Amino acid sequence: MDRTERILDLVALLLDAREPISWAELREHFPADYGGSDDAAERKFERDKAELVELGFPLSYVQGDDERRDGYLVDRNVYYLPEADLTKEELAVLYAAGSAALASGAFPGRDDLAHALRKIGFFAGESLPTPRVRMELGTGQQGQEKEVSARLEQLWDACSAHKWAQLTYGSPRKDGVTERRVDPYGLALRRGVWTLVGYCHLRQGLRTFHVHRIRELKVNTARPRTPDFEVPADFSLDAHVAYYPWQYRFHEPLEVTLQLTGPQASRAGSLFPGAALEPVSDGVVRARFPVTFLDGLTRFVLSLGQDCRVEGPPEARERLERMAANILAKHAPVEGQRVSA
Template sequence: MDRTERLLDLVALFLDAREPISWAELREHFPADYMGISDDAAERKFERDKAELLELGFPLSYIQGDDERKDGYIVDRDAYYLPEVDLTKEELAVLYAAGSAALTSGAFPGRDDLSHALRKIGFFAGNALPTPRVRMELGSEQDGPQLAAHLEALWDACASHKWVQMSYASPKRPDLTERKVDPYGLVLRRGIWTLVGYCHLRQGVRTFLVHRIRSLKANTARPRTPDFEVPEGFSFDNHVASSPWQHRFHESVNARLRLTGELLTRGPSLFPGATVAPAEDGEGVLVELPVTFLDGLLRFCLQLGPECRVEAPEDARQRVKDMASSILEKHTPREEVAA
């Protein structure tokens, strides 16, 4: 019998059973599947079926009998059926809008899980499902089916705590590097997916942009035994940059910027988490923030134009000048050069 068919037959059998079903009875019910092979082989086959059913959320367990009941397998029907989730219109709208946006982006970890979840929460909503009005588009780096497949594999590896082996293309190196990583989780920032995990090569927590992974394989040995535990107190925020100046390239320094003109009111949205206060001399507002990648901040400030001035640290002011001078030099009109 086809395995899918057998598993569904098992579901139908257990959902209808009033008494526990013994292994001997199961073998009789499915002679073509669990008989005609050795006892060991038959048991292993049923164990695999049972594992698959458990993974589908089918709460199958074995009970030791007593005076009233015999030994055997039984399913807790109440624990199987999805009860009405009883979401308010607003809650359903939030979950539906966000879930659909994640799916349409083409790359979200656990895509299959997410599609099933959306169907299930919509099951009791009848035709009252909200129309999603939120879309998400990732950067062009993230196009292509490979990213979606890698996110899916990483999601599974995160869930089962299995290490992954991958070849990684860093723009800093000409060749691919082979990495073995314990995946702790996945982070989305500015349209880019980042894997955070323990890198066995570097012996520390490292971040990897998922679109730079060229090939990926999870450890398949002992699939139900975790390879690692995520350390207590682990937090993504200590490892992943949300803004260009937060890459952990050097020791943290405090920077001070002055915003004027059109940028006067935009401090909090441009520099999330920074301290923004009116300047004592009355000229604009001052923004203070910790920086671990100064050039990242300076380039960001450059594109904001003269209404964003870097005031501290001192060497940063000079660095901005150097950058602007270099840009000016490159773009100063040249004499026509004959071809």
């Protein structure tokens, strides 16, 4: 029996056991592998046990007492995930989201996702309709689905195994590329754009990288079971990848207060998720939230029209007024130019 087969059989035996399995019983179940001299058998089992532990298998040795014997036992509460207990409607939504991601052509862990969708279909107890939704990549990435998909798979594995990656990265601000060695902490999808967050050895700090701007990618394959780095316990993807334009981290957080009226007042919660909302009067809502990119906010506020205005702080109002003035100046008719009706 080869080692892989032995490990799988060992896992099946331990999961099926309701009582601790002694070393003597293990030798009886695997006479060809754990037979022979005691020293050789114990060394082989120790290697197998170390591999199981490395794979996250919660195997432990329990000391016997009056109620049970000593031996090896699996902690089932750690090994098995709790029941999700989702309704059929919730399963349908989850299935639709997963199917849209799979159909996009660029999603990491595609095989795992496809397997999960088959499980959802099975547990739903009936045929789930094929959802008429599709997750598209953002502007500027069309035609790169295959390249982005391949890089996502590599980065997914690198993030999971904690292996560093060498990137040839194209800057969005200037021509040319830079070589970066990065410890990949995680991947995030925001508004159709996949972003890698990790520690950049060139810049000596955490940086974000748009996956479609990675020209070449090579993941460290040396000692594949040994992690190259540890992700800090306080690391959070949401702190580094923005959902909304005003969340890009270009300056220190600044609390901005907006006043929304008319139709926009009823949409305040969906327009500015996470904002502290305060009803001012009938049809008027005040929203407060931190902003780290004023230009991103002012552009969005201008798009909402007269039903959304900036109350404070002064620098936010001034930035909005300057941007509005620049737009008016740019689109003002030139003297002597005829304006078509």
